[in-house]
Amino acid sequence: MGRYIVSRTPRAMKRMNKRLILATIREKQPISRADIAEITLLSRTTVSQLIDELLEEGVVKETGTGVSPTQGGRRPVLLSIVEDAAFVCGIDIGGSQITTVICNLSGRILCKEVIPTCSDLLSLFQWVEHFLGRAPIPTDRLIGFGVGTPGITRFEDGMVLSAPSLGWTDLPLKAEMERRFHLPVYVENDVNVAALGECWRGAGEGKQHVVMITIGTGIGCGLILNGELYRGCHWASGEFGFMVTDSQAIDHWNDPVVTGFGYLESRAGCPAILRQYQRRVRNPAITDAKVVFDRWRRGDEVAGQVIQEAKRHVAAGIINTVALVDPEVVILGGRLMNSRDLFLPQIVKSVKRLAPIQTEIRVSQLGADAGALGAGALVLREHDCPYQGVL
Amino acid sequence: MGRYIVSRTPRAMKRMNKRLILATIREKQPISRADIAEITLLSRTTVSQLIDELLEEGVVKETGTGVSPTQGGRRPVLLSIVEDAAFVCGIDIGGSQITTVICNLSGRILCKEVIPTCSDLLSLFQWVEHFLGRAPIPTDRLIGFGVGTPGITRFEDGMVLSAPSLGWTDLPLKAEMERRFHLPVYVENDVNVAALGECWRGAGEGKQHVVMITIGTGIGCGLILNGELYRGCHWASGEFGFMVTDSQAIDHWNDPVVTGFGYLESRAGCPAILRQYQRRVRNPAITDAKVVFDRWRRGDEVAGQVIQEAKRHVAAGIINTVALVDPEVVILGGRLMNSRDLFLPQIVKSVKRLAPIQTEIRVSQLGADAGALGAGALVLREHDCPYQGVL
DNA sequence: CTTGGTTTGTTAAGTTTCCAAACAAACTTG
DNA sequence: CAAGTTTGTTTGGAAACTTAACAAACCAAG
Numbered sequence A, B: 001m002g003r004y005i006v007s008r009t010p011r012a013m014k015r016m017n018k019r020l021i022l023a024t025i026r027e028k029q030p031i032s033r034a035d036i037a038e039i040t041l042l043s044r045t046t047v048s049q050l051i052d053e054l055l056e057e058g059v060v061k062e063t064g065t066g067v068s069p070t071q072g073g074r075r076p077v078l079l080s081i082v083e084d085a086a087f088v089c090g091i092d093i094g095g096s097q098i099t100t101v102i103c104n105l106s107g108r109i110l111c112k113e114v115i116p117t118c119s120d121l122l123s124l125f126q127w128v129e130h131f132l133g134r135a136p137i138p139t140d141r142l143i144g145f146g147v148g149t150p151g152i153t154r155f156e157d158g159m160v161l162s163a164p165s166l167g168w169t170d171l172p173l174k175a176e177m178e179r180r181f182h183l184p185v186y187v188e189n190d191v192n193v194a195a196l197g198e199c200w201r202g203a204g205e206g207k208q209h210v211v212m213i214t215i216g217t218g219i220g221c222g223l224i225l226n227g228e229l230y231r232g233c234h235w236a237s238g239e240f241g242f243m244v245t246d247s248q249a250i251d252h253w254n255d256p257v258v259t260g261f262g263y264l265e266s267r268a269g270c271p272a273i274l275r276q277y278q279r280r281v282r283n284p285a286i287t288d289a290k291v292v293f294d295r296w297r298r299g300d301e302v303a304g305q306v307i308q309e310a311k312r313h314v315a316a317g318i319i320n321t322v323a324l325v326d327p328e329v330v331i332l333g334g335r336l337m338n339s340r341d342l343f344l345p346q347i348v349k350s351v352k353r354l355a356p357i358q359t360e361i362r363v364s365q366l367g368a369d370a371g372a373l374g375a376g377a378l379v380l381r382e383h384d385c386p387y388q389g390v391l
Numbered sequence C: 001c002t003t004g005g006t007t008t009g010t011t012a013a014g015t016t017t018c019c020a021a022a023c024a025a026a027c028t029t030g
Numbered sequence D: 001c002a003a004g005t006t007t008g009t010t011t012g013g014a015a016a017c018t019t020a021a022c023a024a025a026c027c028a029a030g
Helices: A009-030 A033-040 A044-057 A119-132 A173-181 A191-199 A263-267 A272-279 A290-296 A300-323 A333-356 A367-382 B010-028 B032-038 B044-057 B121-134 B173-181 B190-201 B250-251 B263-268 B270-281 B289-297 B302-324 B335-354 B365-381
Strands: A062-063 A078-081 A087-094 A097-104 A109-116 A142-147 A152-154 A159-163 A168-171 A186-188 A209-215 A219-225 A328-331 A360-363 B061-065 B076-081 B087-093 B095-106 B109-116 B143-149 B152-154 B160-163 B168-171 B185-189 B211-217 B220-225 B329-333 B361-362
Touching: A009 A033, A009 B010, A033 A044, A033 A078, A033 B160, A087 A119, A087 A191, A087 A367, A097 A119, A097 A367, A109 A119, A109 A367, A119 A173, A119 B061, A142 A191, A142 A367, A159 A173, A168 B095, A173 A186, A186 A191, A186 A367, A186 B061, A186 B076, A191 A209, A191 A219, A191 A328, A191 A367, A191 B121, A209 A300, A209 A333, A219 A263, A219 A300, A219 B302, A263 A272, A263 A300, A272 A290, A272 A300, A272 B185, A290 A300, A290 A333, A300 A328, A300 B220, A300 B250, A300 B302, A328 A333, A328 B190, A333 A360, A333 B250, A367 B263, B010 B032, B010 B044, B010 B076, B032 B044, B044 B061, B044 B160, B076 B109, B087 B121, B087 B190, B087 B365, B095 B121, B109 B121, B109 B143, B109 B365, B121 B173, B143 B173, B143 B190, B143 B365, B152 B185, B160 B173, B173 B185, B185 B190, B190 B211, B190 B220, B190 B365, B211 B302, B211 B335, B220 B263, B220 B302, B263 B270, B270 B289, B270 B302, B289 B302, B289 B335, B302 B329, B302 B335, B335 B361
Parallel strands: A087 A142, A142 A186, A209 A328, A328 A360, B087 B143, B143 B185, B211 B329, B329 B361
Antiparallel strands: A062 A078, A087 A097, A097 A109, A152 A159, A159 A168, A209 A219, B061 B076, B087 B095, B095 B109, B152 B160, B160 B168, B211 B220
16 A cells, blocks of 8 residues: 555645656756646646745746747746755764765865764754854755665654664664754665765666675675665665675584674675685785785785675675666666776676676766765755755 | 655555555465554554555455453454465576466465477477466466576566577567566566575575575576665676686686686586596596586596586686675575585585675575566566565 | 747636535334 | 423535636647
8 A cells, every 4th residue: 555655635645746857857947837847748738836935936037048949939037046046964874984964966175174974962062053153054945854774764854773883773763853953854874875965966867776795894885776866765775785695605604693794794894805805815914805905906816815705706796686687777876996006907807707698897986975875865855845845 | 866765646655555555464374454554654544545446456454353461452354365366477498497387476386387398489489378278277377487598688678688498689578578478577687687586485584684595507596685686787797607716817728708607607507527538537527517426426536526616616716706796695506405414514614714795605496497586576566566576 | 128929937717526414215123 | 371492404614526718838740
């Protein structure tokens, strides 16, 4: 029954039509009322009336007249979105740093700040308040907050079920934050918001089926299916790091899963690469995976082997994902992509060879900003506001 | 923009509300008008009026009065679906046999026949005609055909893009069949329809996130996400058989993918089990994987090793799927499940140990009927008819 | 430079749908 | 049997969309 998106009442019908028009404008702007009517299959009358309201609300503006039609006739009045009609604040809470941005309706970032991660809410809220105070926007146009957290998040009520790296368990983040800021707050997993971000203004723009994989300390994956974020049944979709890419592990792998790390993570994440290398060269003094990459670039064969191994697992994981969800594009992000030159070519080759379909593999365009921007996108997608149609 | 399921016009709004009511009746029948109004949030007035129409159309019937309310008051008139108001024909075209059923709106199979697979359309159509002629239903109540095919199928226009086992390429099955029978036809991949079937009247009943895996000659997987069949971007989702469950394969596996078989299939399908066994005992005279199972039951160690190996790959594939899509339940079907006693316990154990979440694993309830029933379900789900809401 | 054809956007009348409120029907309980 | 309660229907009205006619703006040909 959940699949019935119904506009029960005439009022709901109107709201949906308004959104449809807004979405059409966003996609084709600048565009005339007549063209909108043709595209949406609404009558010109209805389009005109709803647009009057949108103009009134300041969401849309008239931007001059267009070219005259082919065979003579009145010139169309062109319409565009008022991109600064509203703003959203996106907060990406990562394992090591927190990125906060404010962006407008078209996804342009107006201001951004990065601080080291703090896991207590009071400090976080204080800092957000400070950030907002310095933001160059009229605060009354801020319509809400989106938050990405490194853990399993129940979107429905904005509860962070578990975020080990922050020590959070069953934290009612949405409730707490709404109580403090008196604005709607939407909370999602950090990889999921990164996927949203790339779909909004990054490597997944315009695509309806997108897989975003981030490889860093953990390995996660956000799925956009049929244009919608797919969350899974227990809000735990996209646990890429738990894939088993060596069937031997079925019987013989005994690392405790309870730590919250999966098989693939234990083979291909940054800590895994580091650990493998430490073990082989018997040098526990190396403390950053970056060193391993540097050494490989300088010809260290052991480093090469370790990285090669990790690559194989990641490639297998990508092939598995492509086989299962048949995306339009796979986007790779995360810290490991800083060394993409060592990774990408071979992965692309393997996927091309073994996946059932040819899927494009791209690198994140937004990099570290993807999460925060996507968190903002979350508000525009989910919040029931006049601007909901713009995304 | 595809995500806007809009009821543009008042007429569409009415149609959606009617479906909403019908779906509510199906789920909670027998139920009163008052309860429907409460559940759907529609006014009693509206509910009454739409139900009058449904009664008129013969889709719904009044089935006596219910128990009197707690504190006195008029007794409710209870409503139920007229399950035989319409029928659908489901055809499951498998690699070796074609199963055809006719079922009513509640998914009860009224008649069923199985014939060996034939791949030319003329014979197929003739046979369907023959089948319909003998079916114990008024033919004017048949509302459409659903067809499952063993290949990649573009649902939109019912084109079978490729079905190697039948020798079909770019076959416009929907068009051809509609021309012949003058009824709507919906075409889907066979594993996908099996998943629909299990969700309708099988092991996935009432679930919104279901993964159905069938292991036989090929290995495929149907995904029901958020209550909807997920088809992927190129109509090629669920290619479970293409997973890579041994990272070594990334560099070293050289079987040509062009044959249409994937890595996991080459390790765990029936032909794979047979071939591995043949190779190890050097006896090409064995021609059915069933023999391998029988021998293992009688203590043949080589057979045991081969099967153990296959099991590992399947388990890894399931873990990967669970990790990625976070389903409510995983349903296993296909020929290999005839020997489920040798397979299931260990797979369940492995998944429990290595998957990020605890997901129930069940065996297909419908067995060989799942595909045909699901093909019928396809019509009720997709076809724009008064009964669309019942599923 | 005027007239006819064309396209855009608006106005006015009409239809469809849903809803709130009042009402009739049917039932329980004291 | 009267009072209270719940169900389902009737009635009048509000909200939304649409068709059709119209005004405005424009081009181009004579």
